Amino acid sequence: xxxxxxxxxxxxxxxxxxxxxxxxxxxxxxxxxxxxxxxxxxxxxxxxxxxxxxxxxxxxxxxxxxxxxxxxxxxxxxxxxxxxxxxxxxxxxxxxxxxxxxxxxxxxxxxxxxxxxxxxxxxxxxxxxxxxxxxxxxxxxxxxxxxxxxxxxxxxxxxxxxxxxxxxxxxxxxxxxxxxxxxxxxxxxxxxxxxxxxxxxxxxxxxxxxxxxxxxxxxxxxxxxxxxxxxxxxxxxxxxxxxxxxxxxxxxxxxxxxxxxxxxxxxxxxxxxxxxxxxxxxxxxxxxxxxxxxxxxxxxxxxxxxxxxxxxxxxxxxxxxxxxxxxxxxxxxxxxxxxxxxxxxxxxxxxxxxxxxxxxxxxxxxxxxxxxxxxxxxxxxxxxxxxxxxxxxxxxxxxxxxxxxxxxxxxxxxxxxxxxxxxxxxxxxxxxxxxxxxxxxxxxxxxxxxxxxxxxxxxxxxxxxxxxxxxxxxxxxxxxxxxxxxxxxxxxxxxxxx
Numbered sequence: 001x002x003x004x005x006x007x008x009x010x011x012x013x014x015x016x017x018x019x020x021x022x023x024x025x026x027x028x029x030x031x032x033x034x035x036x037x038x039x040x041x042x043x044x045x046x047x048x049x050x051x052x053x054x055x056x057x058x059x060x061x062x063x064x065x066x067x068x069x070x071x072x073x074x075x076x077x078x079x080x081x082x083x084x085x086x087x088x089x090x091x092x093x094x095x096x097x098x099x100x101x102x103x104x105x106x107x108x109x110x111x112x113x114x115x116x117x118x119x120x121x122x123x124x125x126x127x128x129x130x131x132x133x134x135x136x137x138x139x140x141x142x143x144x145x146x147x148x149x150x151x152x153x154x155x156x157x158x159x160x161x162x163x164x165x166x167x168x169x170x171x172x173x174x175x176x177x178x179x180x181x182x183x184x185x186x187x188x189x190x191x192x193x194x195x196x197x198x199x200x201x202x203x204x205x206x207x208x209x210x211x212x213x214x215x216x217x218x219x220x221x222x223x224x225x226x227x228x229x230x231x232x233x234x235x236x237x238x239x240x241x242x243x244x245x246x247x248x249x250x251x252x253x254x255x256x257x258x259x260x261x262x263x264x265x266x267x268x269x270x271x272x273x274x275x276x277x278x279x280x281x282x283x284x285x286x287x288x289x290x291x292x293x294x295x296x297x298x299x300x301x302x303x304x305x306x307x308x309x310x311x312x313x314x315x316x317x318x319x320x321x322x323x324x325x326x327x328x329x330x331x332x333x334x335x336x337x338x339x340x341x342x343x344x345x346x347x348x349x350x351x352x353x354x355x356x357x358x359x360x361x362x363x364x365x366x367x368x369x370x371x372x373x374x375x376x377x378x379x380x381x382x383x384x385x386x387x388x389x390x391x392x393x394x395x396x397x398x399x400x401x402x403x404x405x406x407x408x409x410x411x412x413x414x415x416x417x418x419x420x421x422x423x424x425x426x427x428x429x430x431x432x433x434x435x436x437x438x439x440x441x442x443x444x445x446x447x448x449x450x451x452x453x454x455x456x457x458x459x460x461x462x463x464x465x466x467x468x469x470x471x472x473x474x475x476x477x478x479x480x481x482x483x484x485x486x487x488x489x490x491x492x493x494x495x496x497x498x
Contacts, residue, residue, distance in 0.1 A: 023064035034074050041090030045083045134486045136452040138427035138471040141338050154380040166373050174201025175375040181382035182348055191323035194350050203370045204347040205335040209236040215359050216301050217242050224259045224269035228458035230277050233270050246460040253283030256290040268301045273321055274309035275424040278458050295329035302330045308425035310339050310391050313399045328352035404477040408484035416498050426473040431465055438466035448490035
């Protein structure tokens with residue numbers, strides 16, 4: 001359509017209350033209309049006098065916007081004829097109503113996208129009502145009991161006089177002082193003898209699983225996985241194209257004999273022997289030795305995620321698989337996410353000597369080490385004696401919190417949930433009535449502002465009764481009764497009879 005007086009530009013809307021200058025608003029909106037095809041190449045714009053009147057702008061404001069658009073090639077001024085959209089935009093039609101095609105992704109990206117889980121989308125804490133944060137999410141420590149004063153004091157040591165150690169790229173394996181502190185700790189707590197050269201700092205356990213998968217596995221390789229088991233590790237290996245072999249958990253832990261029957265040629269076994277995640281079983285000594293013997297015979301690898309080993313409330317923890325392994329087939333993964341706090345994003349891998357160099361080569365391509373400032377603060381926290389004291393305090397605190405919440409749940413929900421105290425870790429399992437859909441129930445409870453995870457999420461084969469993971473570490477003792485009441489109230493609102 002010919003427009004001798006120029007287009008009306010009715011789509012231009014200027015916000016005079018905005019801190020953005022008016023000329024900038026006009027520039028952005030005209031530019032957007034040209035890029036979207038709404039203003040095609042060769043289109044004549046109204047005269048500056050007309051536009052000033054219609055938009056209520058000064059001439060200098062208008063000229064500033066048009067000068068910028070002309071300099072960038074969006075507009076062209078023709079002497080005696082007016083201002084036009086540049087000819088190079090000719091034929092650029094608006095894409096309104098045109099169905100957009102999905103982006104072309106790599107096979108790895110498509111695999112990760114299809115396997116994504118709500119567990120990795122993060123929790124929107126802003127959606128929680130501050131007066132009613134009823135969270136039974138597992139793996140959340142007691143944020144209210146973290147020794148923030150000591151932590152801030154240690155961090156300020158490095159902030160007052162930051163040097164290259166804090167501000168530079170850092171060592172590929174991670175800060176040596178932190179690796180030395182980890183060596184001392186795992187020898188004392190887990191019976192592991194290693195050197196700082198065998199320790200590599202990672203951004204939490206999840207990064208460790210991804211890097212180890214890239215290091216050791218090819219598409220199609222078989223991996224023994226606990227079932228139910230660790231979601232993060234499962235998705236990491238599955239996204240690499242590996243074939244997962246789900247092995248059941250019995251009273252002694254991972255069923256190694258099932259693995260030998262179904263897939264003796266597996267390349268790797270993933271295990272949480274100290275406290276099986278999520279069921280809480282401790283792998284027996286005999287079963288540990290079976291697993292190590294398999295790895296030695298088959299030249300396979302064992303990834304030991306020492307999940308929640310710091311927080312055991314009954315008996316003593318057996319030595320780590322790594323400590324029992326004389327053949328150097330076990331890789332140990334630890335994290336500070338639960339013993340300190342998750343957003344710290346610090347974990348570590350203890351590698352057999354033969355794997356150190358190839359692991360670091362992959363690490364160099366994929367990432368640098370985490371924040372040196374946080375590594376230095378964590379090293380000080382450990383070397384100054386705060387770390388072990390914190391673990392002891394949290395162990396006592398979590399045991400008391402679990403006992404109080406258990407009593408409250410028994411009182412309020414004893415006829416609906418069958419709950420047993422956990423011997424270790426940060427969550428109990430509440431077994432549901434047969435036939436209940438735990439996944440649907442967890443979603444419905446979230447709608448009532450009660451947050452938990454379904455056991456089904458952790459399973460590849462659904463042979464267990466339905467259940468919910470009930471975190472207790474973040475619930476203060478004095479609030480346990482109230483939280484149990486809110487849980488019961490939410491279930492009644494959903495139509496359940498308690």
